[in-house]
Amino acid sequence: MSEILSDSWRYCVGTGRLNLALRADYLESLAMMQKDIGFRYVRGHGLLSDDMGVYRQSVVDSKAHVRYSFTYVDQVFDRFLELGIRPFVELGFMPTALASGPETVFWWKGNITPPRDWGEWAALVSAVVRHLVDRYGIEEVRTWPIEVWNEPNLPQFWKNADQKAYFRLYETSARAVKDVDAQLQVGGPSLSPGADEWWEPFAEFVARRDVPVDFVSRHAYASGPAQHVPFGTYQTLASPQSLLDQFAAPRKYLASTALASLPVHITEFNSSYRPDNAIHDTAYQAAYLAPVLVGGADLVDSYSYWTFCDVFEEENVPTSVFHGGFGLLTHRQIPKPAYHLYTFMARMGSQVLARGDDHLVCEDDNGRVTVLAWQPVGGTDAPDAEDRHSVKLSVPMSGPRAFVRRERVNEHDGNAFAAWRELGRPRSPDTKTFDLLRDCARPVASHQSLSIVDGMVALDLVLARHEVTFVEVLPVHTEEHAGLDDRRLLGVSDDRLVARW
Amino acid sequence: MSEILSDSWRYCVGTGRLNLALRADYLESLAMMQKDIGFRYVRGHGLLSDDMGVYRQSVVDSKAHVRYSFTYVDQVFDRFLELGIRPFVELGFMPTALASGPETVFWWKGNITPPRDWGEWAALVSAVVRHLVDRYGIEEVRTWPIEVWNEPNLPQFWKNADQKAYFRLYETSARAVKDVDAQLQVGGPSLSPGADEWWEPFAEFVARRDVPVDFVSRHAYASGPAQHVPFGTYQTLASPQSLLDQFAAPRKYLASTALASLPVHITEFNSSYRPDNAIHDTAYQAAYLAPVLVGGADLVDSYSYWTFCDVFEEENVPTSVFHGGFGLLTHRQIPKPAYHLYTFMARMGSQVLARGDDHLVCEDDNGRVTVLAWQPVGGTDAPDAEDRHSVKLSVPMSGPRAFVRRERVNEHDGNAFAAWRELGRPRSPDTKTFDLLRDCARPVASHQSLSIVDGMVALDLVLARHEVTFVEVLPVHTEEHAGLDDRRLLGVSDDRLVARW
Amino acid sequence: MSEILSDSWRYCVGTGRLNLALRADYLESLAMMQKDIGFRYVRGHGLLSDDMGVYRQSVVDSKAHVRYSFTYVDQVFDRFLELGIRPFVELGFMPTALASGPETVFWWKGNITPPRDWGEWAALVSAVVRHLVDRYGIEEVRTWPIEVWNEPNLPQFWKNADQKAYFRLYETSARAVKDVDAQLQVGGPSLSPGADEWWEPFAEFVARRDVPVDFVSRHAYASGPAQHVPFGTYQTLASPQSLLDQFAAPRKYLASTALASLPVHITEFNSSYRPDNAIHDTAYQAAYLAPVLVGGADLVDSYSYWTFCDVFEEENVPTSVFHGGFGLLTHRQIPKPAYHLYTFMARMGSQVLARGDDHLVCEDDNGRVTVLAWQPVGGTDAPDAEDRHSVKLSVPMSGPRAFVRRERVNEHDGNAFAAWRELGRPRSPDTKTFDLLRDCARPVASHQSLSIVDGMVALDLVLARHEVTFVEVLPVHTEEHAGLDDRRLLGVSDDRLVARW
């Protein structure tokens, strides 16, 4: 009996700050990704930061006039919805005019201090949510998760990592949201890795004060400290399993609390947490993530890849087309190997037939069978991957023969990063070279006809180094073409032709 | 004998800072405008400002590695060229890492201080120009004017308005440009209005030191001091002629200098210099600018409207769709009346038949005659415009009858600002209201058949308040349709039909 | 209490023979129409005619191999569905290879004879329906009405108008359809006007032999005999009411039969039945059809305008862009006045507030009120229309003021046919003139702000000759803009401005 393939892997995806969603390159990447993959939600920082222009003051004759403005928020959310993706709303960072201090995070200077006036913060949250409801309708906005702030346990993101202040922010925000409509979904605390000691006090706080909470959230990363080189970093990597362990943590720590049964969202995850680590550009990254995508749904309700494209400026403007950015796509839409991992997942069938350490097999109602297979890799401490990895599978199929199509991504195939290195690593390629790189990024495909024996097709897949491979097996219904005889293609009957054409 | 209609009016157009050219809304406006109007060049600030990421440092182990990076410059210029418009390059403002001080201009904080190291500035200019030549070819880049800085005579734009420091900047930059290729075109000094005392020293300086200069440039605005209201301003306006007087100034002041015969570019002009003055949104603006567009070519080589669209952030993010922005187009492409003035100009014929205080008449080789007519307005001090203005013209045409089509823009017709006021001035309209406003922005059109008497068609045009009107007169070649008789449309011959259908 | 506005007026639309649906011009017209109007079904002749290549024979060594082929049928139906319109299937005409005689109809020679072998006909119908079900799914195809033949009561369309042979064709076809799936919808007899004497025998026949019938169908036209001129015709016209009377006929004649409660589809209607009568190109046609579109839903389940575009060849290839074709659109998509009548209907609200001889008023849940108004015209025998027609209405609206937008189509406005006559009636315009004609075809629009008194807005509409007008009345929610004062636009406070801008 088959299990339904969960959609958790594409429930949400991360993005650079929301102001970047005004850009053409960003939107072209999003449109391409939605067509190829189809995420449900997108989450990013900066909804309330100055460059979105929401909380505005105009001072005339020494008097400040406050106005909530949605010029850019509407542009961004209108486009998201047009492209079939919904906002996973993150409330933050602090508008400068409402901030209690000057501290900021990132090159783009998101203010990370508590509000100077908690009532004005509540009014701002209320005004934003009310505007969204007015514009998009209450039924729509009720489907948008609203998360309070980002990684408040880190002093880079929340002044002094002040837990008490965060709990006040959470309560103020959650109540402001629910005052607009009680069915809106609010949650937190958006913890970074290594902060599991926050779960218990958070659960205790919301229970004690009866603060609304509809879901909990945290992040997961597997990399060690940054080893800086000019315009880049290297880092050690823990195993893929370490990511799954992080996914599992909230349920574990909340097991005996009132929050035990809430949905858990991993609102950010990746191998490395640095936007300048070249690992993101490699086939290794795809092989590394494959078991995480396949296994994550057992543990949580969603896990949001951080981030979908390289239009991202936390560490300043990237100086090279491949620069180790988080993106599944580079600037100007060159797919990285991890992008293909996601597109392969999007083409898997609806029901799971088999799962293993190096494969996932699914089928559809119409008999189509799909296989995702990968070479297992283990992070820095695991033995290096072999040059070849063999996956043998037997999949069900009716009829005498099946049509099999395979697409491969590895250190050579479907690998624009490899081609870019061979091309001399041009930092800002001309448009022809961009076209060439996009061509080289296409998975290499082959097709064949296989016999079906006892209702099964035997697949003997040899994977190259760091390969992720996708196989589609289709039933064949042969149509009649009376008189057709390929031996006669050259006008004389030639048995050699039918054997070899 | 007819005169060729000069193209100076569309030689150049202004834009918000170049980083904004990464945005989708901006590029959609630019694409629409290039299709409808077709400017040759676009000029804006901020090529070297931090958000373009050109001059980059990466500090590792206390050592700074400098890199010139073109990730965004290439994106912006590639798009410009794809859309058929070339950069009118403005060198500025100062990268923070190369600045001698912290002073900035605008909400987006362009650094306005001299370089801390003049050799590094020269190296930066050289690297940028060399990259452009490598990417786009020397033949192409030789057609791009390169202007040194912006309004150095104002302390907001150049620290202390230090003339001597500007002359050093000019010389350093111009020599760096010419060292790449002697045929590249460089110029300045990009003066603001009210700075004509700079012309003589500038001319003296470049002559004395034999500094390269291929063109001179200044700006022209006609508005008085800003009277602030929340999120907006009002200002008095001098007459349209005052703009033409400003156009004429460089030639006047340089008449007896070595620069007397250089091309003169008005690299910015508008009625008001404020991006929050509602006059820009009105039909008045179109009527006001009409004689400037028609007359400017007598005085200078180009005059660049500041700016083509409302994607502009010098005074922070706009808080309302109509907010008095400079744009010919609002966010999301609602044409303002001045946009239509430009589209009408773009449809004028190639040769001038007649010009007057309220009209321009042109014709094409194929006999098509076009008329631009407007109601003259005078600025704050002039008597208010009447409710009607009559323009009577006689234009040449062959054959017995002409087809005449007229399009009107005034306080009601082709006026989205008027409709927006009637709709209650929604600050952030929903997408249906945007569609409605775009519909209301379309000029109102009519057509008719007129007799030709003695080779002339008499046009008796009555213009409404603040109207700009466009008329196209086409020769008619009647084709034969034997047996066709409109009197018979209802199956019986009825003379009433032919008279009235 | 309001009544829902029925969708019957756009349930179906007619088309030239299905082979024409392979053409780009046709598909561009269909795409435009579906965006502007949104018909549900499309019905045309020729599904089984030779140029669709369905019933194919290949003779090799004197032996005929029969093959059912769907190369073109699939192309056509795939496109229909992509464009959001479904086939209203008409079974006919006869493939030459299956025909019992050489008689044909139309320039394109549709064979109108009974099958030479009734079993092969049944097999063909069965193969076609089975293919559609295989390709598009049974749920989809069950929504497609299947009509047997076209106007069998006329000898031009069915050899000798042989009623007995038609009944055999109907029975054979209906049973073949139902043998594929019992829930497929089949009907007939697709009578021309003037054949009501067929209803009783048809009802008697199907009842007696228990032949499946899911709907009945007939056609309606209001024109007299063709008065030929070269490449055109003129005809008298009966009143619009005469069309509604024809709509009502099937229910009247079937009232006491077993078919009394079946759906009735008017599978063709128009003023004139000639594809070369210029009446189709006029504003008169729109005014004439308005009461038919508004009133038809009272009488039948659908009424299908014959036809949506001028890509049509029953009387050979049209020799002029305006040639009196049936189309709502000319070749190359110039909208005729009747096209606008349909787009106006498509923009009407969901509930009917009022109906009259010259108007229809609707509203939506959000308070938007829409008006369709027209000048009544009566056909050849009625007095000619006046130059003006007045419609006064009062419509409900909340708040102090309403925004009103009006669009007009009459003998001048929104009338490309009028402009074409003024342009000298060019038979094959160049592409610029096509653009000009499309511009002239756009309805003329105006907008204004009206006061609401006692919850009502008074509309005083004066219509020009043969006008169809569309009015949209919107509630206004005024937003606050503190400090904004239009009197100050020129920088001094001037009361004249606020009154007149």
Add this chain to the structure above:
Amino acid sequence: MSEILSDSWRYCVGTGRLNLALRADYLESLAMMQKDIGFRYVRGHGLLSDDMGVYRQSVVDSKAHVRYSFTYVDQVFDRFLELGIRPFVELGFMPTALASGPETVFWWKGNITPPRDWGEWAALVSAVVRHLVDRYGIEEVRTWPIEVWNEPNLPQFWKNADQKAYFRLYETSARAVKDVDAQLQVGGPSLSPGADEWWEPFAEFVARRDVPVDFVSRHAYASGPAQHVPFGTYQTLASPQSLLDQFAAPRKYLASTALASLPVHITEFNSSYRPDNAIHDTAYQAAYLAPVLVGGADLVDSYSYWTFCDVFEEENVPTSVFHGGFGLLTHRQIPKPAYHLYTFMARMGSQVLARGDDHLVCEDDNGRVTVLAWQPVGGTDAPDAEDRHSVKLSVPMSGPRAFVRRERVNEHDGNAFAAWRELGRPRSPDTKTFDLLRDCARPVASHQSLSIVDGMVALDLVLARHEVTFVEVLPVHTEEHAGLDDRRLLGVSDDRLVARW
């Protein structure tokens, strides 16, 4: 010293009858092909056949009114020019209303008889040419070759293959063309293979009567008699050289005549002359044609592949997506192997470096080197091709390393026909299968970095059975990325990585 690569191979391409150019599928194929290949001219039959509606009569009261109509001609030629391709005009076949007899050719019944009135024919030719000049301008139309009729030496195409009647047709037509403008280009006699005995009398006739002739034309095919099977044929094939021999024939036979120096156009060529021979769908066809495309320019001014797409109806409507049609593209744009041969040619460099029996090497000014290589095949009589074919080449390149990209088309790669057979040969695939077939039609690509030794790159290409391969060799300019070290990708320095990533 290098030779310029001639453009003759893409000077012209053939098409099904011009009426088919009204179809969407056709135009989508043409647009795709023009983007990928970029032919200069397109030539097809049927400009004057009834379904183009040019010569029209309307009979009213027994009087015939003649009208020349261009409704469809304008649609077709407007589209051609929009898509960047010009008409190679073929005058024919005979409008039924002007024909002297009922004889027709093809399923679509082109009338092949002489005009019943030679004056009316001349008037028709004159009217058509005059219309084209009026619409497109004389400068444009002077670039369009005008060919008189098609294969008049065959009785299928010209009644009785009456040479004298053809000469009269030629003279009448040529003079009618030149009467419109003396610089228009007219030619003939459009001979089929096997008709070289016509050259001398043609040359003698035009010389004797001083008839205008600007070019001569003939066709070339290499297949033997049709061996029919249901809905298909098989034929023997002569060698590729036999096509080149046919190309050479006109110059040979005209060598001593007044026409010796005229341009020679092969206005049709292909392997088989049948539109239902599966050889057209195979990789064999691409390998077969490669030496013809490369060598043809030595012999003639153009050779026009018959035809660019499978939208073609000479033998009735195709009954299967792969059916042996002439097209480079199937219905709905699946590229066949021969399509790729043409796209490879379109990507070759501008100068020829080397040519051989199995290769062509070109280079561009910027140092890019391209290779076209193929496995030689010989037609029915030659030994069958081996499973492998080796091509070793050495090409010039500067720098230490080169980037090499290769694309392959053979019996498996880039071969939708092979995939279609594996899929069970579905005659009318659903849209998903069409997508799958288009995916399978994409050439298989690989890339690598090669060392440059003594300014040369060694290419060792092993081709699979019936392969055509394209190789692009690019110079590499390595950019500096200080600190970058791929050994550190996993955060520890690992020499195994740099060797194998």
